[in-house]
Amino acid sequence: MLCAGGGGGWRDTTTHLWAGKSLFEGPEGGSSCPQALSKLGWATFGGFGGGGGACTAGGGGGGYRGGDVSQTDDITADGQDGISFVHPSGEIFLQPLAAMESHGEAEIEVHLNCSHCQTQSCKRDEDSRLILCLCHNEEVLAPDNITCFLPTTAICFIIMGSNVDLLSHVKLLFVDLGSVLHVFAVYYRKKNHLHAVRVRLQSPEYKLSKIRSSTIMTDYNPNYCFAGKVASLSELKEVPRKNITLLRALGHGAFGEVYEGQVLGMNGENTAMQVAIKTLPEICSEQDEMDFLMEALIMSKFNHQNIVRCIGVSLQILPRFILLELMTGGDLKSFLRHNRPKISQASSLTMLELLHMARDIAFGCQYLEENHFIHRDIAARNCLLTCPGPERVAKIGDFGMARDIYRASYYRKGGRAMLPVKWMPPEAFLEGIFTCKTDTWSFGVLLWEIFSLGYMPYPCKTNQEVLEFVTSGGRMDPPKSCPGPVYRIMTQCWQHCPEHRPNFSTILERINYCTQDPDVINTPLPVEYGPAVEEEGSTVIRPEGSGSMTPLLVTHSMSQDASLQPWELH
Ligand code: ADP
Secondary structure, three states: OOOOOOOOOOOOOOOOOOOOOOOOOOOOOOOOOHHHHHHHOOOOOOOOOOOOOOOOOOOOOOOOEOOOOOOOOOOOOOOOOOEOOEOOOOOEOOOHHHHOOOEOOOOOOOOOOOOOOOOOOEEEOOOOOOEEEOOOOOOEEOOOOOOEEOOOOOOOEEEOEOOHHHHHOOOEEEEOOOOOEEEEOEEEEEOOEEEEEOOOOOOHHHHHHHHHOOOHHHHOEOOEEEOOEEEOHHHOOEOOHHHEEEEEEEEEOOOOEEEEEEEOOHHHOOOOEEEEEEEEOOOOOHHHHHHHHHHHHHHHHOOOOOEOOEEEEEOOOOOEEEEEEOOOOEEHHHHHHHOOOEOOEOOOOOHHHHHHHHHHHHHHHHHHHHOOOOOOOOOHHHEEEOOOOOOOOEEEOOOHHHHHHHOOOOOOOOHHHHOOHHHOOHHHHHHOOOOHHHHHHHHHHHHHHHHOOOOOOOOOOOHHHHHHHHHOOOOOOOOOOOOHHHHHHHHHHOOOOHHHOOOHHHHHHHHHHHHHOHHHHOOOOOOOOOOOHHHHOOEEEOOOOOOOOOOEEEOOOOOOOHHHOOOOOO
16 A cells, blocks of 8 residues: 555544544544555654655645645655634634635644653754753763763863765764763764764675775774873784784683784794784674774773783784783683682682782772773673782783773663673662772672682672662672671772772772781681582573563573673663
8 A cells, every 4th residue: 555644634434544533533643654664764654633644645634624645646745735624713613614725734743752761851863863862961971872971071072084974974082081981973962062872874785895804994993092192093003914823712702712822023022922812703793893993992002010911913914813911810700710719628829819919900990090991890700810820910801891882882782781780889780870989899899709719799699689789778798708807898899879989099008908917818718618609600581571481590600601691670
């Protein structure tokens, strides 16, 4: 059915779905053309008493006598006007059709459903045609396009260059509280406020050509701002592929395999340097390419002994590589778990060693805090150790969450569903507020992970239960045998009010006191730890839209990190 519907009149009746209903029938607008809906994404329903739109022409207007459909089959042709039954004097005109056939006017307003927005108000962006939530006063829209936050400083606005269709949009790198954050693709003004819009989707052909092309990384040249300095692709140290040798697989990351390898010719020397090599599979999405690049940019700008260094990149040849400082001790969570006491064998670790690992990460966090970089995912799984032995140094090794927020990919990757809730303070999971004090809270949870030797925080609680527990003031108990002064640092990090949480300089002072307190460092580690490994990581995940279905129980042995599994916010 391609034709439009006529407008509803005063008392006519119709069986056509497309025609507007008369006032007597309840002046409902006619249905839209299904083809137009599927082709154009327009639901061309009629308004009050109006006929529905056709696939190629407009429906008639409602009135005392409904207007006819358009006479020509042309997408720009309007339906005929409905005829009013109100006399120009304002009186109801009882014989309207006898004399009164002038054109009326209907005003059609699009009503947007903004109920998902924090402020319940939104607007359609003219450029992108996306529905954007609006924020109050000086607030700025977060990349989730739902929540608003108050940036204290807008440190740098950078115009980023790119090619093809993206050139038509000015892109902004907007740096929030922590000098990091949101890549905004297009901008528009409303009462002088900037609102974020995500990058306009690119055509599949464009994406494919990008994936095939090995020069994508140079086409896209995002600038990244850290510590007031701009980093761009040109600053990444490209290492010739012939100088790189892969030796063995170390693990599997979000992108692809991570290998141990060797690089020749670094610093002009002919000696081989041991490195970890993050690889990006050749077949991957353009988004993954950009995320991979952003990870290299982010890591290359840090310069601190407690943050894993980016040695260089090899992006010109597929598969692309990021070369990182080799951390042979692996990730902190696995290390702690491997070093738990076993039957008839106490843990090889001491309280002092645990405190040193905590101190190392606090140093890394202090550096980030001083540079207004919010990590957003401080957790044992994201920390790496230089080596397994006692001379080990712990470093922050993963910036995936900050990168995703920067690139606005976090929403694409599952948004709220993938948040590390057990490491997040209430204002972050409830209101989307992230500050350096978000990292303080997470550090408290990391401290708990360290002193429980790698336990899943809030054992046996689901993310939803943790959310409810924490918002109603609940906090974790100390891990078994955890010295009081160490537990006090945790609880200070978990103050409800962010301002009451210590910054990292204070945390470092308190850790240092602990390292000098004989009562603390002489506390023996327990000879056995709580529930069995299978039980501790249990969490409940419900597939989206499962309603009241029986929850699916998964354990850590089944999922790599259940803390990041999809979960429901009720
Ligand atoms: P993800 O992207 O999932 O956060 P990564 O790609 O950072 O994970 O790392 C995956 C695994 O590779 C880690 O668990 C770790 O075992 C290993 N790995 C990552 N970076 C290094 C490194 N610099 N040195 C040694 N091993 C590393």
